[in-house]
Amino acid sequence: MADIIRRDPHAEWIARNRLHPLHALIQTNMHGEHARWMGPNGIIRKNPHAALGFSGPNGLRRIDRSGSQQGGAVRRQGEQQASQLLLHRVEEPAFIIAVVPDLIGGRLSSHDRDLLGLARQLAGSSGAVLAVVFGEHRETGFDIAGVDRLLQLSGHEYEGYSPEQRVVALRAIEGQFLPRHWLLPDSRTGGGELGRRFAATLHERPATRVWQVKEGQCIGRAGAGSEDLARPLPKVVLACAECAEPVSEARYEARAVTLADIHSLRVLARIEDMGAVAVDPARVPMAEAEFILSGGNGVQDWDLFHRAAQVLGATEGASRVAVDEGHMPRHRQVGATGTWVTARVYLAVGISGAVQHLQGISACDKVIAINLNPGCDMVKRADLSIVADSNAVLQALIDLVEAYRRGEQREAA
Amino acid sequence: MSDALLDVITLVSVGSHPMSARARRAEQDARAVELGLHLVGDRLTVLHAGNPYEESLRAYLGMGLPALHVLEQPKGADALPVLANYLQEAHVQVVLTGTQAETGEGSGMLPYLLAEALGWPLVVGLADVESVEAGYAQVLQALPRGQRRRLKVRLPFIGSVDNAAPAARQSAFGPARRGEITLEDVEVVDDLLWHEAALQPARPRPKRLKVIKAKTAADRFRAATAKATGEGGQILRDVSPQAGAEAIFKVLCEEGVIR
Amino acid sequence: MLNTLLPILLFTALALAVLGACRRVMLWRQGRPTHVDLLRGLLAMPRRYLVDLHHVVERDRYMSRTHVATAGGFVLAAVLAVLVHGFGLHNRLLGWALLAATACMFIGALFVAKRRRNPPARLSKGPWMRLPKSLLMFSASFFIATLPIAGILPDDFGGWVLAAVLTVGVVWGVSELFFGMTWGGPMKHAFAGALHLAFHRRPERFRTPFNASAARSSGLKALDLGDATAPLGVEKPKDFTWNQLLGFDSCVQCGRCEAMCPAYAAGQPLNPKKLIQDMVIGMAGGTDARYFGSPYPGKPIGEHGGNAHSPIVSFEGKALVDAETLWSCTTCRACVEECPMMIEHVDAIVDMRRHLTLEKGATPNKGAEVLDNLIATDNPNGFNPVNRMNWAADLDLPLMAEKHHADVLFWVGDGAFDMRNQRTLRAFVKVLKAAKVDFAVLGLEERDSGDVARRLGDEATFQQLARRNIGTLSRYRFNRIVTCDPHSFHVLRNEYGALGGTYTVFHHSTFLAELIDAQMLKLGQHPLALQTSGGLTYHDPCYLGRYNGEYEAPRKVLKAIGIEVREMERSGFRARCCGGGGGAPITDIPGVQRIPDMRMADIKTTGVEVVAVGCPQCTAMLEGVVAPRPEVRDIAELVAEVLIESSVAPAKPSATPRRKAEEVL
Structure with missing residues (x-):
């Protein structure tokens, strides 16, 4: 710029x-x-x-x-x-707070930023926040997220699922930088596992699911979530999202640092990553599915509906009425009386939107409705509604996606 | 299962219902038992460290187990050393656990610390064991959004299951009543955590407020009066099916669900 | 020649019959022992058959009269034939009597034959089509053979040709009617049926003369869970008690149960008649290839079979019955109500479900989840038990824990968690307050009554819930329990007794009727009363009607607010189930159509605008039918709408004007 x-x-x-x-x-x-x-x-x-x-x-x-x-x-x-923003420099840090962000998609997630905010609090003005990054990343804002030192470990051994290799690297960092605290996001996308593995090798009892750190004490959820565990802040902390406010007041150096002996880090992996398994979207449990195509009373052509789901790569869902009519099996019923879904995109075809159904999709991000009745509750809930005959729209959508796929293949070839 | 000699132990704990907090079989542990039963049938060994007279342990027996082995410990004792000792001697290839206990600390560290103590590899989020041969197991690991990853892991290993593993079968009254609970006295090791940590009823977490980063009054005013985004969706009427489909397609692409 | 042949034939047939009877008794004795007062039962049997059962049999008037002639004629003819032809008492008077008896039987048999010319689908075919011919043959043969004895014809009339023909006729007749009776022919029903009535597992059903269905005994029998050796439910046919097996054996395959079964009509894989026949097959061993009635919908005949010592339900392959057949039942008791043989279908189904749930852990679909919820949260949907009284947060309901005694204990039921049912509950509370009833609720101390757990076969959870509820109730003093839920009503009234809790329990419709009778309520006319078109019909909940015989009170209440009920064809004891009982919505066995849709179609044929109900299950099932459909209102809501509250009542000031406005309407 x-x-x-x-x-x-x-x-x-x-x-x-x-x-x-x-x-x-x-x-x-x-x-x-x-x-x-x-x-x-x-x-x-x-x-x-x-x-x-x-x-x-x-x-x-x-x-x-x-x-x-x-x-x-x-x-x-x-x-x-x-x-x-004012640049904050720590030339000779009194101590180090190490953070291992998840970097989903190579960028800092909001969870990562919250964690860096917490690290910043713990570092104060004399400590430095060290971010440990595995593999390549696409993040440009380490400086405004609160990172003083950035340690990037790249190499094919960190690619894919390599928790044992990463733990060895973290141990080397522990040896070289002697961080006062280690902060990792307690997430299902990596941090939760890596942090626990690392803590276990250190024979540390980490504080987990931490949501508040105050005056040397931390509070984390315990058990099934009906109790909190309060304890002095240990060395390794696995923290929840929103455990602290992200950094916004200053800019930091994000100065690159390296690990002294990077080549002795290779370990013989006892777990070998054999790659992702192709999962048929139709067989993904509905509660976990990312993209659901859901049919209701207004679907006339169920063969077309199934074909659309296949072409779109969507998991199929249905309203209670569609299930009662026998068009879809019972375990595909979405709603308070069926399955509560968490899809990012929920495409509702011919579903008017009974209260129970809307309850069941309340966790969905984007709701798209195809319905003939513009006044129905589903249209009111939806982010995008097409008031038209569902058959024609589904057919047009299938054509579009197929054309798009063909175009992609041509490009690839 | 190809290997008839496979020996599997599932570690179970006493759970707590999220609504009533009544003792029950723990959800994830029950899934671990289910996976164990699927692998080796009723040759599965089920192990608990704690109070053997806890009634809810019988819910595991109700899944069709002839017996459940308990290393008797008082509340607040550290289960790790006794479990590690037991497993060291047990000559098993696979140890299954839940990801996280429903009562007590529930840090989810037990499988990690066990694996470290035993020097065994640990697979988290185990969804299925596909095959076991030549000292290795080929397993499926559950990832978010129903995705799966295939891993090859050296035996013996510890696998922790989460809610993506196959659902546990129903616990039936008859087998639960008949099943046998065998006791073993073990040395009690105090859990040091409780010297410094304390459990308290969960406080609701404060909701993060929308922080308005504005230096000036005008900016604050603007932010405070700004219309909330996403209120009311876009409604396309009287459009051709093609136009409607294109609008949908655009959203699907933006959200990255078209692959 | 005939004089020598007939005694031989008769006594051979009788001997064979006795042999067959012994064999049959051995088959029944495969069942588990149970305490039955044999002598008293045998002595009561004629009365039970001739008097107590009359009402049920009389519902099919054609068959009832035909049966009187045929069976009465046969019994008389058989006795006389033995005397006259067997012992050779060639008395003219006896001869005439025998002639009259056979003639009577012949006429009856003609009507049987007429029914069989074009039989309705519910009747079994096969050997049953042969029966009228056998009856005719028996009666005609003995009639002719007796003519000489009565002195109408000369002794040697007809010569050897006639004698030969008569011999054939008599052989056919006595084979079918004497030894066929105990060797498994259609006439088995007479032998087994008579003994079944004598040794019935619910003798209390014969309390009310002329009307056995009014002498209700509908509570399920408790399992003795303290006895670790007793089987938990029925796995194999031999796990039934011997008199249950006897009951199955008495089935006459008239198919009245099949005609009434809502699951069968909905195309779910259940047919009560076939189920009972399958139990007979299981008892005797064999396959269902020789069953000639309607199959389970969607399940061809000839693929299932078993014996007394192998499991009824198999999880690999096929056995006697598929599990989904057992889970299709809504326990509406329509089959039991209709059965002229007083067979207890629902008991048998729940017995088999008990094994599936308690031993196999195989409650289908959401069953396991519901049972787990009941264990952990005391309600089937897993709501936080702390929220049980949220529906009444603003009503300031008196709690038993504070009052300790009240006239009426209002049993709220699990409908407390359901937003729709909360409207009913609030309406009923409004009425209770208006009538100044001294009532209190258990509040958070209340638990699910255990109805669903028990129907799903989970006797253990039922007994646990029941014992805890009984423990709670025992701490307080009250005169009666009133509830808006017929399922709780039934369980509290009829099923807690065996566990030590005996209470006077009222359904809210009965209680409302009582309040109206005592003029404790000031009621206006319901707006529906003034309309000429539309109107209202009433849907009888199974657990109120058939289970507890309360058909009148709801209608009386509706009449009191000026509404004339436009009855459906299937109402009262023949009301069709809404599909919500017995855990059927939880086990959710697919059929061709849904039971609530069929019931709503029944309702729509009356052309009403509103259907009144008295059960939260019925409300939920009927409201689940896709609109447009009549509105579903609970009786309590209808009454609360027209309630005229006296100004002295400490009602909320803000609420009063609205109520006045309703009066004007």
Whole structure:
């Protein structure tokens, strides 16, 4: 991103000329640059004449409070502010707080950021937060997430499922950096397992499912969740999401560090990763499925419905009525009286949305409805609704996806 | 199962119902028993360290087990050393456990510490054992969203099962009543954790507030009055099926569920 | 010649019959022992058959009268034939009597033959089609053979040709009617049926003369769980008690149960008649290839078989009966109500379910989950027991734990967790308060009554719940229990007794009727009363009606608020089940259609706008039917709507104007 500010004399001229047809546009574009600046005492100053609104058709100043005009400008400010954040340096850290983020998809998840926030609290001003990253990543914001030191361990031995190799690496880090605390996300996506394996090799009893750390004490959920366990903060901490606020007030170095003897780390794996198993979406348990195509009373052509599910790679679900009618087996029933689902995308075809059904899909992110009745409750719940004949839409969707797949193959070939 | 001589032990604990907190068979442990029964039938050994007179242990017997072995321990004792000792002598190839206890600390560390103490590999999230031969087991590991990963693990190993493992069979009254609970006296080791840690009723976790990072009053005002996103969905009426399908397709692609 | 041949034939047949009888008795004795008062039963048998059973048999008037003629004629003819032809008492008077008896039997047999010309689907075919011919043959042969003795014909009339023909006729007749009776022919029903009535497992069903179905004995019998050696339910046919086996053997395959069974009509794999026949096959050994009635829907005949010592249900392959047959039953008791032989189908089904649940842990579908929930949370849906009284948070209900005694203990039931049923409960509380009834609830101390657990065969959980409830109830003083749930009502009234809890229990409809009779309630006219079209029908809950004989009180209550019930064709003791009983919605065995849909179709034929119910299960099942359909309202709701509360009543001020407005309506 180019941070050099270039002058545009033409634009400046338009900005000065209130009668120019492009005057309003230029005004809003330039607000980000010129409407606010930092005063001598560090207080943000702004020009009230330029900061808000625009000139209406009659030359009157109009203020649009809908927010639509500000969208672009605000984002620009955010980026500006990031670079304006005060840089926090720790040259000679008194101690180290080590964090092993999950980095799902190579980026810091919100869980990771919360954990770094907690690490930051524990590090205070004299300690340093060391983030340990396995394999390649795509994260650019380690600095604003609160990382002082970044240790990246890449190599094919860390690829795939390699918990034993990773534990050995963590032990080497333990030996070299002697962190005061180790923080890992207590997640199903890696941190929970890695942290426990690591703690076991250290013969440590980690604090798990920690949701609060305060004054050297931590509180974590115990048992089945009806009790809390309070104890002094141990060396290894596995913390829940939202255990602390993520860092936002300053920028950190994220200085790269390395491990001294990286080559002696190879271990003979006792667990060999033989790769992911292709799981037929139709056989994924509904409660876990990511994408559910669900049919109800309004589905007329069930063969088409099944074909659509197959082509889309969706797990099939159904409303109670569809199950009662015998179109779908009972274990496919979605709802309070059937299965509670957690799909990210829930595509409801011809389901009007009984209360029990809507309860059952309350954990779904995106709900799409195809229904003939625009007034039904499912349409009210849905993020996207198509009011049309379900058969035609399903058929069109099948055609689209098939065309898309063919296109992909051609590209690949 | 190809290997008729496979010996499996399932470790079980006393669970607690999430609603009533009444003692019951622990959900994940019951799945571990189910997996064990699936592997070796009623040759499965089921082991518990704790109070042998706990009635809810019979719920495991009700799954069709002839007997359940208990290493008798008082509450608050450390189960790890006695279990490790027992397993060391037991000559088994597979040890199955749940992921996490439903009562007490419930840190889920037991399988890890056991594996460390015994020097055995540990597979977490075990969903199925596909084959056992030549000192190795080929197993399926459960990943989130119903996905599976195939692993090859050296025997003997410890496998912990979570809720993705096959559901436990019903516990029946008859076998539960008939089944035998055998006792073994073991040395009691105090769990040091309880010297410094204390259990307390779970407090509801504070909900994270939407923090408005605004330096100025105008920004705060804007953030406070901003319309919540996602309120009311988009409704497409009187569109051609193709247009509707395209809109859906776009969302599916954005969400990354079309693969 | 005939005079020498006939005694030989008769006594041979009788001897064979006695032999067969012994064999049959041995078959029954394979069953487990049970205490039966043999002598008293035998002495009571004629009365039970001729008087107590009359009402049930009379429901099929055609067959009832035909049976009187045929069976009465046969019994008389058989006795006289033995005297006259067997012992050679050629008395003219006896001859005439025998002629009259055979003539009577012949006429009856003609009607039997007529019924068999075009038999309804519920009747079994096969050997049963032969029976009228055998009856005709027996009666005609003996009639002709007796003519000389009565002095109507000369002694040597007809010569050897007639004698030969008569011999053939008599051989046919006595084979079918004498030794066929004990060797498994259609006439077996007479022999086994008579003894079944004598040794019935529920002798109390014969308490009420002329109306055995009114003398209700509908509570399931408790298992003795203290005895570790007693079988938990029935695994093999020999695990039934001997008089249960005898009962199965008495089945006359009339198919009245089949015609009434809601599961059979819905195409679920259950046919009560076939089930009883399968038990007979299991007792005697063999396959169902020689069964000639309607099959279990979707299950061909000839594939199942077994014997007394092998399991009834097999989990690998096929045995006598498939498990889903047993789980299809809604325990609505329609079959038991209809059976002219007083066979106890529901007891048998629950006995077999007990084995599946208690020994095999094989309760299908959501069964295991529901049972686990009952054990852990005292309610079938696994709700937090602490929330049991949330529905009444604002009602300020008096608690037994505080009051210790009250006139009425209001048993809330698990409907407390269901948002729909909470409306009913609140309506009923409103009525109780308006009538100033001295009542209290158990609150959080209440647990599920155990009904579902017991019907699903989990006797252990039932007894645990029941004992705890009995323990709770024993701490308080009350005169009676009132509940809005017929299932709790039935269990508390009829099934807790065996475990030591005897109470006076009222269903809320009965209680409302009593309040109205005592003029404790001021009621207006229901808006439905003023309408000319539409109107209301009433659906009898099985556990209120057939199980406990309460058909009148709900109708009386509806009448008191001015509503004329437009009865369905199947109402009262013939009401069709809603499909919600016996854990059927939990085990959820698929059929061709759903029982509640069929019941709603019954309701729609009356053209009503509202169907009144008195059961949370019925409400849930009927409201689960896809709209458009009549509205489903509980009787308590209908009464609460027209309640005129006196201004003195300490009602909430905000609530009063609304109620006034309703009055105006």
